[in-house]
Amino acid sequence: MKILRDLSLAIRFLTIIHVISFPTPNNTNQNEEALEENFANSMAFFPLVGMLIGVLLVALRRIFYYLPISPLVGDVLILIVWIWLSGGLHLDGFADSVDGFLGGHNKEEILKIMKDSSTGAKGVVALVSLLLLKFVLLV
Template identity: 35%
Template sequence: MPARFFEGHDGSVSRAVRAFPAAGVLIAAGPALVLALLLQMDADPLLPVVVALTVLTILTGALHEDGLADAADGFGGGRDREHALSIMKDSRAGSYGVIALILSLALRTAALAALAEGKAALPALGLMAAAAISRGLMVWHWAALPSARPNGVAVAAGRPAAASRTFALTSAALLALLLLLPAVSPVPVLLAGALAALAALGVTRLATRKIGGHTGDTIGATQQASEIVFLASLALIA
């Protein structure tokens, strides 16, 4: 891959960020299929949605949920930058993290269940589209900030360059549109995407103020926040 797509590191994961939105769709495809099949059985939408999110969490190893919980604990409980970073490095879950996880699962469950009341395919397509959008915005957050730690996991992976960030964002938007156009018009998709971007911006500004940069946890928190807002927005306006 040409050097312009990453900065400062050879062989790091930052080379692969352009594929993150597509990878997100592939990861979400199995849970989306499970969701679509269970909804065809005329079950109450709540059960298929919970089963699908359970499968998705197992497939991802709760990687981004873990980042959300750690970031919530650090931002909520940290007295200052160093204290927040210390809390985020602690593997134990605090009250802020637990509440963040409960809200994440509850909001995504409610949004997908609401989408199931409309067109049958919409929840499954929305789940895959949200996976693409949230991972594109995750790359944007990663590229927008320096590493908050001099020797953290994120800095070891390298910082995505502008070309990689742009490619990830563009491909995420296109994938979301292509996935959802069979079920809804472009306007709700674009509005939901814009609101998800605002959520990612909010996490980025909060990370800047609290710890002065990104960590692996804030990258995961950005993915979760933008996915939640995208699904909730789509449920409200589609």
């Protein structure tokens, strides 16, 4: 049951897929330390979840290959599905990191910029560049 709970947590964290949440023993008053331990244990399943996302995207790309659409349109759709499926989690983190590292002069400023909910111009440029690179690598 612990393995299913950790796998479920990894899937729910890394994707927008809603899977059943497996309760832990004594779930009524779970302290923060136990929650952190559950999340730490779920990290072992992150590569598996990434592989499942990749397999899904490859299968979708194969389907697009047989449809009467341009391969470029198919590749754009793959990127859109990937962003949708992951909820843009990594893209948001990437943009925040670029904003922080390029906009801050010391550790406190960097962390303050990274925690800000708005994305700056440098983050947007980096994000567009990253998505263009991903598109070119798909083609």
